Each structure stands twice: as C-alpha cells, then as structure tokens.
Amino acid sequence: MSKSNDNRPITAKRFMKELRRYEKGSVSRRHFLGVTGLGTAMAVMGAAMPSLWPGKAQAGDLGDRLIFSTWPNYHDQANLDEFTAKTGVNIQVNAFGSNEEMLAKLQAGGTGWDVFVPTNYTISNYVALDLIQELDLSRIPYYDAAANNPKFAGPATVNGKVYCVPKNWGTTGFVLNSKEIMSSPKSWKDFFDVTMGAGSGHTIVHDYQLTTIGAALCALGYSFNSIDPKELAEAEALLIKSKPHLFAITSDYQPGMRSGDGWMSICWNGDATQLHNDLPEMEYVIAADGGEIWTDFYAVPKDAPHLDAAYAFINFMQDPKVQAREAAVHGYAPTDSRAIALQPPSLASDPILHPAENLMNGLEFGAAQTLTDPVRAEVMARFKSA
Amino acid sequence: MREDRKSGRWLTAALLAPTSLWFLVMLIFPLIVILVFSFGERAAVGGYAGGFTLEQYANLPSRLKAFQNTLVIAPAGTLLSLLVAYPLAYFLALRVGRQYKLILLVLVIVPFWTSLLVRTYAWIFILGGRGIPALLEFIGIEGVRLINTPGAVLIGIVYGYLPLMVFPIFVSLEKLDKTLLEASSDLGGSPFKTFIQVTLPLSMPGIATGCMLVFILLMGEFLIPAFLGGGKVFFIGNALVDLFLQSRNWPFGAAVSVTLVVIMLITVSLYMRMTLRSKTGRDESLM
Numbered sequence: 001m002s003k004s005n006d007n008r009p010i011t012a013k014r015f016m017k018e019l020r021r022y023e024k025g026s027v028s029r030r031h032f033l034g035v036t037g038l039g040t041a042m043a044v045m046g047a048a049m050p051s052l053w054p055g056k057a058q059a060g061d062l063g064d065r066l067i068f069s070t071w072p073n074y075h076d077q078a079n080l081d082e083f084t085a086k087t088g089v090n091i092q093v094n095a096f097g098s099n100e101e102m103l104a105k106l107q108a109g110g111t112g113w114d115v116f117v118p119t120n121y122t123i124s125n126y127v128a129l130d131l132i133q134e135l136d137l138s139r140i141p142y143y144d145a146a147a148n149n150p151k152f153a154g155p156a157t158v159n160g161k162v163y164c165v166p167k168n169w170g171t172t173g174f175v176l177n178s179k180e181i182m183s184s185p186k187s188w189k190d191f192f193d194v195t196m197g198a199g200s201g202h203t204i205v206h207d208y209q210l211t212t213i214g215a216a217l218c219a220l221g222y223s224f225n226s227i228d229p230k231e232l233a234e235a236e237a238l239l240i241k242s243k244p245h246l247f248a249i250t251s252d253y254q255p256g257m258r259s260g261d262g263w264m265s266i267c268w269n270g271d272a273t274q275l276h277n278d279l280p281e282m283e284y285v286i287a288a289d290g291g292e293i294w295t296d297f298y299a300v301p302k303d304a305p306h307l308d309a310a311y312a313f314i315n316f317m318q319d320p321k322v323q324a325r326e327a328a329v330h331g332y333a334p335t336d337s338r339a340i341a342l343q344p345p346s347l348a349s350d351p352i353l354h355p356a357e358n359l360m361n362g363l364e365f366g367a368a369q370t371l372t373d374p375v376r377a378e379v380m381a382r383f384k385s386a
Numbered sequence: 387m388r389e390d391r392k393s394g395r396w397l398t399a400a401l402l403a404p405t406s407l408w409f410l411v412m413l414i415f416p417l418i419v420i421l422v423f424s425f426g427e428r429a430a431v432g433g434y435a436g437g438f439t440l441e442q443y444a445n446l447p448s449r450l451k452a453f454q455n456t457l458v459i460a461p462a463g464t465l466l467s468l469l470v471a472y473p474l475a476y477f478l479a480l481r482v483g484r485q486y487k488l489i490l491l492v493l494v495i496v497p498f499w500t501s502l503l504v505r506t507y508a509w510i511f512i513l514g515g516r517g518i519p520a521l522l523e524f525i526g527i528e529g530v531r532l533i534n535t536p537g538a539v540l541i542g543i544v545y546g547y548l549p550l551m552v553f554p555i556f557v558s559l560e561k562l563d564k565t566l567l568e569a570s571s572d573l574g575g576s577p578f579k580t581f582i583q584v585t586l587p588l589s590m591p592g593i594a595t596g597c598m599l600v601f602i603l604l605m606g607e608f609l610i611p612a613f614l615g616g617g618k619v620f621f622i623g624n625a626l627v628d629l630f631l632q633s634r635n636w637p638f639g640a641a642v643s644v645t646l647v648v649i650m651l652i653t654v655s656l657y658m659r660m661t662l663r664s665k666t667g668r669d670e671s672l673m
Contacts, residue, residue: 104631107433129431201531207617209632248534251616256616259514261533373433377633385452386616386624 009216049166062106064308069094069116071101072252073271076329080345082209083316089309097251098208099371106131106301113301114310119364120155121210122294127158134161137237139311142318144338152295152335155365157230168270168332171355172211172292175257179281185264187292192242194264200245204253209380210366211266212239212249218290225367229375235378240386249384252343259281266312273331275354284352286359291356293363295335300321327353395644413638417647423640432634434503442641452625454609459536459621460604463543470544471596476585478552479559491556496550502546506613509545513538534616542610547603551596558592559585572613590631594661598654605650624644 010018031346072095080091094113096102099122105111107129118126126132137143142163152169156162180182180202187192192215193201204364205212214224216235226232247262256262257275267275270286272284298314299306315320321340333353340348348355370376424442429435478490497505511517513532562585567610570580608623617624622642629639635657 086455098632100632100634104432107431107634111569125431207632243618244620245615254509255514256533259516259533261512261515262529270519374428374430374633374635375433377432377635381625381628381633381635384628385449 008149011063013252032041048245052296060308060311061327062087063306064093064315065090066114066306067092067094067112067370068313069096069105069113071095071117071276072097073254074117074330075331076326079322081318081320083313085373086316087312089306089308089312091313095252097206098210100209100377103131103152103371109303111301111303111304114306115298115300115313116302117296118164118299119366120152120297121368122371123155123163123297124350124368125157125371126188127163128298131302132163133302133304134163135163135165135300135314136311139161140315140318141164142315144336147337148335149337155295156297160232165314166335167296167317167338168327168330169293169295169335170269170288170295171299172214172266172268173272173284173286174215174264174273175272175282175284176264177257177279177281178263180263186287186288188215189263189289191215192219192238196245196287199263201246202247202261202263203242203255204248204250204262205239205246206251206253206266207249207384208251209376210370212383213376214290214366214377215248215266215287218287221289224292225289225370227367227369227376232375232379236383237287237381239379241382243386260319268332269352269355270330273350276352278329286355286363288362290362290364292350293365296332308309420640420643423637424644426634426637426640428637432636434636434640442638445638446641446645449622449625449643452620452622453645453649455536455620456605458621459539459543459611459619460601462508463540463547463604464601466540466545467551467600468546468593468597471548472555472593474548475552475555475559475592479562481555494552496612498549503609506546506610507543509538509542509614513541525639533614534618537613538614539611539619541602542614543607547600548598548609550603553588554595555592556598558589558595562588590661598657601657602650605646 024039050366066089066187068091070093073091074095080093084090102118104121104280106113118132123132123252132222137145148166153166156164156166159224174185174188176185181199182193183190183194184190191203205215209212213232213235216238217226217231218224219352220231220232220238222228222235226235234347248256250256251269252345253262254271254275257265267284271286272282298317300310301312304310310379317326318336320334320336320342323334323336326344327334327339327349330354334343399464400607423434425438425440425442427435427437427439474494478487478494482490510533513519515533520533521531522528532541566588567582570584571577575583606623607621608627611619611621611624612627615621615624626639626642626646629635
C-alpha cells in the first residue's frame with residue numbers, strides 16, 4: 001500500500017489481481033477493501049445516503065412522510081411537490097372512490113393515514129365512532145373561519161368542537177358528450193331514459209352509494225337522501241333495469257369519458273371542468289330534479305402517526321394562494337373567500353364552478369344516516385353484483 | 387438406535403414448528419374467525435356484531451350472478467391460458483437452441499417486474515375506445531366494444547397469468563426423454579400421433595399443475611374484473627371486496643367467503659382425483 005500509486009486510482013489489472021488474491025484467501029477483506037479503494041467508496045456513499053432520502057436533514061421534527069387519503073383528480077401535483085420541497089415531508093397519496101370505502105378502512109383500524117378528505121355528511125359519524133380528532137386551530141394559522149361561508153363550513157363543527165377545515169365545495173350532476181347525445185337531458189329522469197334509450201351502452205355511474213342511489217331516487221321523484229326501504233327498493237329496480245345499458249360502474253370515470261366509450265356519467269363538477277377544458281363537447285348538467293351539493297374537508301384520524309406533518313400539510317393547503325392554484329387545476333370552488341378573490345375572473349365566473357343560485361335550489365347536502373344505512377349499502381352491493 | 391430415532395423426531399418437530407405456527411396463526415385462526423363471523427349480524431354502523439343466525443347464508447342467492455360469473459370465467463380463463471401457454475412452453479422446451487433458451491425464459495418473467503396493477507391499468511387504454519377498437523375502425527370494422535366485457539376480462543387473465551401456466555408445462559416438457567420421440571417415429575408414428583400419444587401424456591403433470599395454479603388464483607381474482615370489467619363483469623372476489631370495504635357487511639362477507647372456500651375444496655379435490663387417476667404411474671406434478 002505504501003507504493004508509488006498511493007493516491008492514484010487503482011488500475012483495472014491490479015484490481016483483478018487483488019480480487020483473485022482476496023478470493024483465494026491470500027489477503028484479508030480489510031486489505032482488499034483498502035487497497036482497491038472500495039472501502040473508502042463505501043464510507044463516502046454511506047455518508048451521502050441520507051441526502052438521497054429527501055428530508056431528514058431539513059425536515060426538523062416533521063418527519064419525512066405523510067400518508068394522505070383523498071379522491072381522484074383532486075390535487076395539483078406541483079403543490080404537493082412544493083410542500084415536500086419546503087418541509088422534506090414526502091406525501092403518499094391514496095385515492096378513494098367513496099366515503100364508505102374510507103370509513104371501512106378507518107373502522108378496520110391501523111390505516112396509518114395522517115390526513116384524509118371526508119365529505120360533509122360523514123363527519124358527525126366519524127366523531128360518533130371516535131375515528132377523527134379535534135383540531136387545534138392554532139396550528140392552522142392560514143385557516144380563517146370568518147372567510148368561510150358557514151353553509152359549507154358548518155359540518156366541521158360537532159358538539160361545539162371543530163374536527164376539520166373545509167377544502168372545496170361542489171355539486172354532483174352529470175356530464176355528457178354533446179357530440180353523441182343530442183337530446184340535451186336536463187334531469188335524472190332524462191339521464192336514465194337516455195341511458196336505456198339512445199345512449200345505451202355508454203353511461204357511467206359512480207361506484208358510490210350516495211350519488212348513484214341518490215340519482216335513481218331523484219329520477220323517481222324522491223329525496224336524494226331517502227332511506228325509506230320502499231323508495232330504495234324502487235331505486236334498486238331502476239338501477240338493475242338500467243345495468244345492461246351501462247358502460248361502467250366506477251368513480252374513476254374520466255378515462256372512460258375521454259376514450260369516447262362513455263357518453264354520459266354521473267359527475268362531480270370539478271371533473272366536468274377538467275373534461276370540458278380538454279374536450280369542449282363535454283357539458284355539465286345540474287339535474288332539475290335534484291342532486292347533491294357538498295363540501296369536502298381535511299380531517300385527521302385519531303391514530304395519525306405523523307401529527308406534526310399533518311398540521312403542517314393542512315396549513316399549507318389552507319394558504320389562499322395554494323387553494324387558488326389547486327382550484328385552477330382541479331376545477332372545484334374554494335369555500336374560502338380569500339382564495340376566491342385570488343381566482344382569475346374566468347374561473348370566478350365559471351358556471352360549472354360557481355353555478356347560479358337558482359340552479360342549486362333542488363340540491364341537497366348528503367345526510368349523515370345515508371353513510372351507515374344498511375339498506376342503502378346492500379342495495380348498492382346487490383346492484384353491482386346483479 | 388432408539389436414541390437416534392428420538393432425536394430425529396425432535397429435529398423433525400423443530401424444523402416443522404415455524405411452518406406449523408405460521409399456518410396456525412395465518413390460516414387456521416383467520417378461517418375460524420371467518421366461520422364465526424359468518425353466523426353473526428351486521429353491526430348498526432357496519433362491521434360485525436355477535437349472534438347466531440343463518441340469515442347470511444339465506445342471503446347467498448343475492449350474489450348468484452357473481453358466483454356464476456366466477457365459475458364460468460375462471461375455468462374459461464384457465465383453459466384459454468393453457469391453449470396459449472402450451473405452444474409457447476413447447477417451443478421453449480423443445481425447439482429453441484440452448485443459447486437462446488435462458489433469454490427467452492427471462493423474457494417470460496420480465497413483466498413480473500412491474501406490478502400487475504399498473505399493467506392491468508394499461509390494458510384499460512389498450513382495450514378502450516381509443517385503443518384496439520380505433521385501429522379496427524381504421525380498417526373498416528366498426529362498433530367493436532372490448533373494454534368492460536367478459537372478453538376484456540379474459541384477455542387480462544391470459545395476459546396476467548400466462549407465466550404461471552408456461553413454467554410448469556415447460557418444466558415437464560424439458561424433462562421429457564427425447565429418445566421416446568425418436569422411438570415413436572421409428573415405429574411409424576406421425577408427428578401428430580407422436581404428440582398426442584407421447585408428448586402430451588408426458589406433459590400432463592405440468593398441465594395439471596399449471597391449471598391448478600391459475601384456476602385457484604382466478605377463483606379469488608378481483609383486480610382484473612374490477613379494471614377491465616368496469617364493475618359490469620363481477621367476480622365473487624369483487625363481491626367480497628364490496629362487502630368488506632364498501633357496505634361493511636362483515637358477516638355476509640364471511641358467509642360468502644366460507645361458501646367460496648367450500649366450492650374451492652370440492653372442485654379442487656374432484657380435479658385432483660381426476661388428474662391422479664389419469665396419471666399413469668408417473669408422478670412428476672409439482673403438487
């Protein structure tokens with residue numbers, strides 16, 4: 001080792017020679033690693049590794065990860081990346097198709113989630129089941145209760161305690177491809193008529209009891225939220241009758257609509273915006289005979305493993321600037337007036353994001369009992385396996 | 387001598403202990419839990435509430451369609467996989483030169499390096515309106531619907547399960563004594579006759595193993611029908627996911643599971659008896 005080539009990198013020939021010697025057992029592992037420079041290389045690599053795993057160094061006490069359960073097409077990846085860049089916290093995103101699916105996971109326990117996005121009607125249930133925790137609003141300074149319309153923010157407060165902060169509000173109607181469907185359906189009744197008529201084979205309904213059963217109930221003239229077994233039986237009959245005419249039962253309906261296979265789908269208005277922006281023939285309809293108006297929230301499960309990161313993330317997402325940027329991508333209206341003020345005029349006056357009040361008269365917020373009602377759950381499950 | 391046997395027994399017990407413990411904790415206990423759940427009731431907000439009722443089993447007919455779909459498409463998918471896999475395995479085992487064999491075998495495994503979930507998601511676009519149907523339209527065949535049909539699910543199944551069928555058949559063909567083929571042709575057997583009377587019977591163990599592997603997994607399949615069936619081609623696996631993860635009716639889900647296990651036990655034991663009887667003394671199956 002004390003030869004002239006001390007500081008020069010080892011030659012290929014000498015490396016092979018040393019390797020043979022090591023293989024034959026003539027030299028020790030230590031000698032081999034030392035003479036070939038591999039030992040040094042490993043030490044350097046080892047020291048460099050922590051910076052390859054982003055975070056640790058800069059993360060402080062937030063930890064390096066956050067598990068976030070939300071809905072499909074509901075965020076701008078750039079904003080999530082910005083949070084990671086600022087805090088060193090990597091976000092693992094899970095996308096869900098229904099609130100029932102989220103509830104099932106939380107009920108089973110051990111989700112590992114830090115933040116999730118429940119809809120208004122589920123929150124009182126989560127509180128009753130002791131699955132979410134009261135929020136310490138002092139840790140979410142960007143949240144301003146006064147800036148949020150109580151009509152939308154109301155369900156966050158249960159028994160005088162605040163359990164979540166609002167994310168976006170929206171409506172559930174249907175989207176149609178006007179190149180394929182000329183009859184301009186206006187109601188859920190029309191929706192099912194077209195499905196079983198001119199549009200047969202091209203309609204998508206959600207894999208979600210609230211909206212799919214709700215749409216059938218509205219088409220029959222009942223409340224979107226009905227849990228009356230007789231009315232639900234009629235809704236089930238309508239759904240099963242329409243099933244042979246459906247293209248799919250899925251809450252991830254954008255691929256189907258974009259491929260041209262789907263002509264009409266039950267639709268959240270943000271998906272409608274995204275589809276309409278890319279394909280102008282996609283039109284959003286708030287049904288004349290009812291439907292849903294909703295607010296989604298950020299909530300923290302009782303057993304969230306990365307609580308500090310959860311608060312930091314919720315606070316980041318409450319920043320009006322971030323909210324406005326999110327809305328520009330996902331197409332759902334913020335509930336926060338500060339964020340609405342930051343939206344470009346084209347979005348602030350967009351009829352899909354901000355429909356005229358009179359169009360929304362027939363819409364209902366989801367009712368808490370629909371989440372746990374056994375009849376609704378079984379009607380949906382039977383419809384799917386029919 | 388006696389000492390030896392005794393210590394041998396201890397050794398056997400010690401070596402078997404981890405496996406036995408594993409099966410006990412991971413298989414037997416959960417099965418007992420499922421069995422107990424299946425006689426219970428759905429709790430008010432979902433989940434399980436204790437009790438003893440046969441109500442769940444009485445409700446089984448409401449999932450008849452899912453059982454039917456599974457019991458038709460799983461065997462069909464197995465058969466189709468076999469028809470596609472056999473020529474490939476035959477080619478790999480008997481026709482390919484030594485120097486290419488390894489590469490080609492590796493190529494069969496390569497898809498496993500990517501998650502089945504991702505690969506199945508890709509098929510949504512291949513089979514969707516802008517995929518193969520658009521190509522067909524280009525050459526004048528219009529109005530073809532592939533995605534969300536049983537056909538799409540079958541394509542997904544053959545794609546996903548092919549390696550599981552290829553390898554057992556390959557192994558049994560590889561071991562085949564080539565002189566038997568020469569003997570057959572020396573005795574005047576045509577290539578077709580040689581295949582039917584020599585090659586095929588000798589590869590039966592591989593076929594039996596491959597079919598069993600694919601069939602058992604298909605009976606519990608839920609991912610491929612969920613993605614490529616669009617909720618319209620519903621397997622019993624999908625019904626189970628639904629019952630546990632959406633409608634949160636654990637007792638009914640447990641009853642459906644128990645029924646599925648019973649159906650599996652009956653079909654698999656019938657199948658084993660059939661294949662064991664037809665196997666003429668040669669016992670090379672992986673089972």
